[in-house]
Amino acid sequence: MAASEAFDNEWLRSVGGAGPIPYLWQALQADGGRPGSACAAAFRSLHTQLDTALATLRTLAEGVTGQAGPGEEEAPGWLAPWLQGLARLGPWQEAVGRTQDAQAALHRYTAAYSECATALLEAVRTGLQDLEAQLGEAADDPERTLPQSCQELHRWWTAAGEARHEALLGSERWAAAFGRLTNAATELIGSCQAQLDAGLRHLDLPNREDFIDTQRRLAQLERERSRDAGSDEIKALRAEIAHLREEVATLRRQSEGPESP
Amino acid sequence: MTEPSDTAEELAAWQRRLVQALDEAGELPVDTRGATPFEAHVVYGHGVTLRRYPPRATGGQRRPVLIVYSLVNRPFILDLTERRSLIRALCDAGHPVYLLDWGRPQGADRFLTLADYIDGALAKAARDIRAEEGGAPDLLGICQGGVLALCLAALHPARVRRLVTLATPVDCRTPDDHLSRMAQHVDFDRAARTLGNIPAEWLNSVFVALKPYQLLGQRYAELPELAGNREALHDFLRLERWMYDSPDQAATAFAEFARELYQRNALLYGRLEIAGQRVRLGDIRQPVLNVFAQQDHLVPPPAARALGAHVRASSYEELAFPGGHLGVFISRRAHRELIPRVVSWLAAE
Numbered sequence: 001m002a003a004s005e006a007f008d009n010e011w012l013r014s015v016g017g018a019g020p021i022p023y024l025w026q027a028l029q030a031d032g033g034r035p036g037s038a039c040a041a042a043f044r045s046l047h048t049q050l051d052t053a054l055a056t057l058r059t060l061a062e063g064v065t066g067q068a069g070p071g072e073e074e075a076p077g078w079l080a081p082w083l084q085g086l087a088r089l090g091p092w093q094e095a096v097g098r099t100q101d102a103q104a105a106l107h108r109y110t111a112a113y114s115e116c117a118t119a120l121l122e123a124v125r126t127g128l129q130d131l132e133a134q135l136g137e138a139a140d141d142p143e144r145t146l147p148q149s150c151q152e153l154h155r156w157w158t159a160a161g162e163a164r165h166e167a168l169l170g171s172e173r174w175a176a177a178f179g180r181l182t183n184a185a186t187e188l189i190g191s192c193q194a195q196l197d198a199g200l201r202h203l204d205l206p207n208r209e210d211f212i213d214t215q216r217r218l219a220q221l222e223r224e225r226s227r228d229a230g231s232d233e234i235k236a237l238r239a240e241i242a243h244l245r246e247e248v249a250t251l252r253r254q255s256e257g258p259e260s261p
Numbered sequence: 262m263t264e265p266s267d268t269a270e271e272l273a274a275w276q277r278r279l280v281q282a283l284d285e286a287g288e289l290p291v292d293t294r295g296a297t298p299f300e301a302h303v304v305y306g307h308g309v310t311l312r313r314y315p316p317r318a319t320g321g322q323r324r325p326v327l328i329v330y331s332l333v334n335r336p337f338i339l340d341l342t343e344r345r346s347l348i349r350a351l352c353d354a355g356h357p358v359y360l361l362d363w364g365r366p367q368g369a370d371r372f373l374t375l376a377d378y379i380d381g382a383l384a385k386a387a388r389d390i391r392a393e394e395g396g397a398p399d400l401l402g403i404c405q406g407g408v409l410a411l412c413l414a415a416l417h418p419a420r421v422r423r424l425v426t427l428a429t430p431v432d433c434r435t436p437d438d439h440l441s442r443m444a445q446h447v448d449f450d451r452a453a454r455t456l457g458n459i460p461a462e463w464l465n466s467v468f469v470a471l472k473p474y475q476l477l478g479q480r481y482a483e484l485p486e487l488a489g490n491r492e493a494l495h496d497f498l499r500l501e502r503w504m505y506d507s508p509d510q511a512a513t514a515f516a517e518f519a520r521e522l523y524q525r526n527a528l529l530y531g532r533l534e535i536a537g538q539r540v541r542l543g544d545i546r547q548p549v550l551n552v553f554a555q556q557d558h559l560v561p562p563p564a565a566r567a568l569g570a571h572v573r574a575s576s577y578e579e580l581a582f583p584g585g586h587l588g589v590f591i592s593r594r595a596h597r598e599l600i601p602r603v604v605s606w607l608a609a610e
Contacts (some may be wrong), residue, residue, distance in 0.1 A: 022272060149271055150271055150272060150275070151271075151275070151482065151483075154478070154479070154482050155479065157474075158474045158475060158478055158479045161474045162472065162473075162474040162475060165473065165474060166439065169439040169442065169443065169471065170436075170437065170439055170442065172442075174442075174443070175442045175443055175445050175446055176446055178443045178446070178447070179443075179445065179446020179447050180446070182447045182448075182452065183446070183447065183448050183451070183452075186448065186451055186452045186455045186456065187451075187455075189455055189456065190451075190455040193455065211368070212371075212457075215368055215369040215371060215372070216372060218369045219369050219370075219372040219373075222306070222369075226306070226381075
C-alpha cells in the first residue's frame with residue numbers, strides 16, 4: 001500500500017490547522033484578506049500563549065534561584081553552607097559531596113535553560129509583533145501586496161522571526177546565556193559521570209575513567225610507534241644517500257681512471 | 262482575494278503534495294557516496310584516508326589538486342551529484358584530484374590534536390602527492406579545511422604550490438560572526454574532558470540554531486513543491502542527508518580549534534602553535550585565491566577577507582560569490598560562474 005493511502009489526511013489537516021501560521025492565515029481570511037479585528041484577536045491569542053510560557057519559565061527560574069514564588073515558603077538558603085560543611089564529615093563524605101555537586105549542577109542547568117528559553121521566546125514574541133506591524137503597514141500602502149497564500153504568510157513570518165532571532169544571536173546577552181547553558185550542561189553530565197563511575201567502581205566493573213586511561217595509553221603507543229617509524233625512515237634514507245654517494249664516487253673514479261695521467 | 266473556504270483547500274492541497282513528496286522520497290536511494298569514482302587511497306591511521314580521482318580531460322594533465330575539507334562535515338557535498346560536483350569539475354579540467362577524508366574519530370581519537378591533523382596526515386598527504394605526481398600539489402581548502410591548508414602552507418611552504426581558500430575563517434572575531442559570539446563563554450576544554458569526542462548531534466544543533474526558521478521551518482514547508490520533480494527531490498534528500506551525517510569531533514583537536522581560533526583569534530594574530538611551531542600567515546608566499554560568500558552566516562565576508570591583509574603571497578586575489586555558505590559548493594550559479602573561475606585560476610602557471 002502506498003504511504004499516501006495509509007496517511008491519515010484528517011490528522012494532517014488537524015496538525016496543519018493547529019499551527020500558528022495557518023491560524024493567522026485563517027484570521028486574515030476572515031478579515032477579507034486585510035488585517036482587521038479577527039487578525040488582531042489571533043495575534044493577541046498567540047501573544048497570550050507566549051506570555052503564559054514566559055511566566056512559567058520565570059517561575060521555574062525563580063524557584064531555582066531560591067526566590068519564592070506565590071504561595072511558596074522562603075527557601076532555607078542559610079542551610080546550604082551548613083550542609084556543605086556536614087558533607088565533609090563522616091565515612092560517606094565523598095558520596096554526599098557528589099550528590100550535593102549533582103544537585104547544584106542540576107540547579108545551575110535549570111536556571112541556565114530557563115534563561116535561554118526565555119530569551120528565545122521573547123525573540124519569537126517580538127518577531128510576531130513585527131509581523132503584525134508589517135501586515136498593517138502593507139495594508140495601508142497601496143504599492144504593497146499582502147500575502148496571497150498561507151505559504152506566503154509563512155515566508156513573511158520566517159523573515160520577521162529570523163530577523164529577531166539573529167538580533168538575539170548577535171547580542172552579548174545571548175552569548176553569556178548560551179555559554180552558561182553549555183557549561184552547566186557539561187557540569188551536569190560530569191556530575192552524573194562521577195556518580196556512575198563511583199557505583200561501577202564499587203561493583204568492580206570497568207568505568208569511564210578506566211576506558212579513558214586505556215585510550216590514553218593506546219594513543220601514546222601509537223604516537224611512539226609513529227615516531228619510531230619516522231626515525232627508521234630517516235635512518236633508511238640516510239643509509240641510501242650514503243650508498244648513492246659511494247656509488248657516485250666509484251663511478252667518478254672509474255670514469256676518471258683511464259684518462260688520468 | 263482568497264475566500265475562507267479556500268484556506269482549507271490550500272492546506273489540503275499542500276498536504277497532498279507533501280504526502281506525494283514523501284512517497285517519492287521513500288523510493289529514492291540516498292547514500293553518502295560521492296558521484297565520482299576514485300581509483301586509489303592511502304590510509305594514514307585514525308581513519309584518515311587519501312583518495313585519488315583521475316583526470317578526465319584528454320588535452321593533457323594539469324597539476325594535482327589536494328582538497329582539504331572541514332573536519333565537521335563529510336566531504337561528499339563536494340561530489341553531491343554528477344551535475345553538482347566540484348571534484349568532477351576539477352577532474353574534467355585535467356587535474357588529478359586528491360581528497361583527504363578525515364573519517365570518523367573513534368574513542369581513542371579523543372587525544373588527536375590539530376598537530377596530528379596538520380603536521381601529521383595533511384603534511385604526509387602533500388608529501389606523498391609530490392612523490393606520486395612529480396610536483397607539489399595546489400591546495401584547495403574549504404571552510405575549516407581552509408584553516409588547515411593555511412597552516413600547512415605557512416609551516417611547510419615547499420609542500421604547497423598554490424592555494425585556494427573557499428569560505429575560510431581567518432578573523433574569527435568580526436562583529437557579525439554569531440557563531441564566534443556564541444563560542445566566547447563556552448569552556449571547550451572542560452566540554453572535551455567531559456564529553457570526550459564532541460557528538461555530531463551537539464554541533465548540528467548549534468549550526469541549526471543559527472538559522473532555525475529557515476532550516477527547521479521554511480525548508481520543510483517548501484518540500485511539497487518538489488513533488489513530481491524526481492531530480493530536485495533526490496538533490497534535496499542528498500543534501501538533507503549530508504547536513505546531519507556529520508562525524509563526531511576528536512575532543513582535543515576540537516577544543517584546541519575553538520579556543521585558539523574562535524576565542525583567542527590566534528591564527529589572525531600569529532599566535533597559533535602547531536607541533537611547537539608558530540603559524541604566521543605572513544610566511545605564506547604562494548599565490549592565493551580567496552573565495553568568500555557574500556551572504557555567508559557561518560563565515561561572514563570580513564572573517565574570510567582578513568586573509569588579504571596578512572599573507573605576503575606573490576599574488577593575492579579575492580572572489581566574492583553572491584550567495585550563502587553552501588551555495589559556494591552546490592548552487593547552480595556556483596557551477597556556472599564561480600567554479601570555472603577557480604579552475605581557470607588553478608590552470609595559470
